[in-house]
Amino acid sequence: MDTDDSLKKYREKRDFRKTSEPQGEKEKSSVEPMFVIQKHDASRLHYDFRLEVDGVLKSWAVPKGVSTDPRERRLAVPTEDHPLEYGDFEGVIPEGEYGAGTVLVWDTGPYRNLRGEKTGHGASMKKSLEDGKVEVWLEGKKVRGGYALIRTGDDRWLLIKKKDEAADAGRNPTRTEAKSVLSGRTLEEIASEESGKE
Ligand code: MN
Numbered sequence: 001m002d003t004d005d006s007l008k009k010y011r012e013k014r015d016f017r018k019t020s021e022p023q024g025e026k027e028k029s030s031v032e033p034m035f036v037i038q039k040h041d042a043s044r045l046h047y048d049f050r051l052e053v054d055g056v057l058k059s060w061a062v063p064k065g066v067s068t069d070p071r072e073r074r075l076a077v078p079t080e081d082h083p084l085e086y087g088d089f090e091g092v093i094p095e096g097e098y099g100a101g102t103v104l105v106w107d108t109g110p111y112r113n114l115r116g117e118k119t120g121h122g123a124s125m126k127k128s129l130e131d132g133k134v135e136v137w138l139e140g141k142k143v144r145g146g147y148a149l150i151r152t153g154d155d156r157w158l159l160i161k162k163k164d165e166a167a168d169a170g171r172n173p174t175r176t177e178a179k180s181v182l183s184g185r186t187l188e189e190i191a192s193e194e195s196g197k198e
Contacts, residue, residue, distance in 0.1 A: 006056045009080040013098040020091050024056075024083025032110040033125075035138055036087040037066060039178075041187050042101035047174070049149075049159060050082060051111060051136065053125045057082040062159055065106070065174035066143050070167045076149060076157040090180060092194040102191045105182040106174075107140040114146060132157070141181045142173045 007024045016023050033052040040048055040061075047065035050057035060076035067074055087108060093100050114135040115123040128134045132151025138144050145166025151157045161167050179186055185193070 006081045007083055010082055013080065015097060019093050019097050021089055021093060022083055022085035024085060033113075034084075034087055034108060035111040035136070035140070036108040037062075037106045037140070037143070038089070039065070039104045039106040039187065040099065040101060041103075041191075042093075042099050047106060048079070049076060050087065051125070051134070052084060052087070053129065055084065057084060057086055058125075058129060060149070060157060060159070066147070066159065067161055068143060068145075068167060068171045068173060069169040070161045070163045071169065072161065074159040076159045077155055078157065088182060090183060090185075090190055092191055102187045102194075104180045104185065104187050104190055106178075107142040107181055109138065109140040109144075111139065112137040135162070142177050 010024065014021060035052070036048075036050045036057065038048040038050070040046055044063070047062045048059055049062050049066065050059045052058075059079045059082050061079050062074050062076045064074050088105060090103055090105050092102050113123075113125050113128065114137055115128050115133070116125070123131065125134070134149040135146065136149075137146050146162030146164045148160045148162055149157050150160065180190070183190075
């Protein structure tokens with residue numbers, strides 16, 4: 001599937017005359033694939049977990065966000081592929097539009113495909129997504145280390161911290177580190193600054 005096909009759903013859901021979200025027209029290529037976690041104050045507050053795979057951002061909505069505790073299993077519901085440029089999008093999606101509400105870049109950085117590194121039975125990210133078994137190493141500012149994303153049903157995955165040196169049951173970054181890693185702003189600051197622009 002090429003990038004254009006993959007972003008069809010994304011574009012159909014949005015009116016780009018009204019929202020400042022990117023249309024995904026630029027072909028961007030990065031040396032290392034990136035992940036991004038966006039905090040999204042929509043009708044229901046959630047975190048969007050996105051992994052760059054083959055030119056798009058594969059996406060899941062994670063109501064409770066990412067944990068650093070391997071005992072926590074966080075529900076992750078797949079959503080439509082997003083363009084790579086979405087990775088640094090922060091702002092306010094206007095009322096009445098799809099996903100209306102404020103978006104903040106909660107964490108971002110490069111990631112590695114851990115299954116791809118296994119000798120003998122390595123799997124590409126594409127294969128991992130098909131298998132419903134993704135294992136990645138995140139190098140973010142707030143979260144790092146191994147994470148597994150496991151498909152457990154139709155439209156239902158679980159995001160789980162792997163047991164490694166970066167696991168820490170004592171941290172709760174969604175609560176203690178709420179600000180944007182790109183701009184240092186809170187959701188409230190983004191909302192008031194963006195509405196001031198109108
Ligand atoms: Mn969202």
